[in-house]
Amino acid sequence: MLSKTCEYALRAMIYVAQQSRKGKVVNIKEISENIDSPELFIGKILQGLSKQGFLKSSKGRYGGFFISEKDAETSLADIIIAIDGDKMFKGCGVGLAYCSDINPCPIHNEYKTARSLMYNIYKKTTLIQFTEKKQETKFFLKRE
Amino acid sequence: MLSKTCEYALRAMIYVAQQSRKGKVVNIKEISENIDSPELFIGKILQGLSKQGFLKSSKGRYGGFFISEKDAETSLADIIIAIDGDKMFKGCGVGLAYCSDINPCPIHNEYKTARSLMYNIYKKTTLIQFTEKKQETKFFLKRE
DNA sequence: TTTAAATAGGATAATAATATCTTAATATCT
DNA sequence: AGATATTAAGATATTATTATCCTATTTAAA
Structure with missing residues (x-):
């Protein structure tokens, strides 16, 4: 059972991966709107993951988060362990x-x-597996 | 992933079932010592389970908790759902x-x-499956 | 070079989960 | 009947998780 934080993290990472594949850098406002999570909280979570090297962040105007093709090979398990540890x-x-x-x-x-x-x-x-066309139904990443 | 409360509950129920099989009524002090949990907290948990009919409680001197042979047929799943719900x-x-x-x-x-x-x-x-002889190694139910 | 828009980072707040306290009710022994 | 030991129940306290606030720093456009 994943923590709420961890579910946010997975959904955010999936969303960023999807946008990154299209060459788009996304900011936390857009991410939170699309995965239906608190904006500043998802900021904190991605800040942590970015420090651990799971994705790239850039400050300043037109800044945001980005996942390279290489980083999109990260497994969900590795993200889960980074957030919740391996107790699960x-x-x-x-x-x-x-x-x-x-x-x-x-x-x-x-x-x-x-x-x-x-x-x-x-x-x-x-993450790559979530960037395939058929996976990108609208609102798919929203929680409810 | 079970909550801490739920793990206490399972271990307490197993302990009570083991003792009940020997005809013993056990109080929360004994339970908490044997499963290594906070005494008053395990009291609260068993109070709830007893209200839901998972075990019997008796007040007063020499009172305590008891699981009948019939109640020992309760599955772990039912106890888990009673405590944590079915989200897992x-x-x-x-x-x-x-x-x-x-x-x-x-x-x-x-x-x-x-x-x-x-x-x-x-x-x-x-619960019955935990009352078999080979399962009752000393301290087995303690957490660490 | 100023302004606007973004993340970083530390502090704080709100909520949920875990744990304890206190008093009441109940049962048993003497 | 009185003393003692137990659970019940409601209130409170503590800790962990989730969420927000505020200021600093960075970047790019105007």
């Missing part, structure tokens, strides 16, 4: 400390399978 | 509102599979 992909399904391969809880093995399936989905999905 | 088992993996079978995001189908796999694991696992 680790740990026992019942929150038991002493659960392990050697001392497994009743759902240990199945849970491990489901969890790594989840991780693999996010890991093999990159 | 619903919704798009990227937080997109307009994602659906008809208008799927790039991970829609795979994500759906992983998510329902997760649900099925929790749904088919009941």
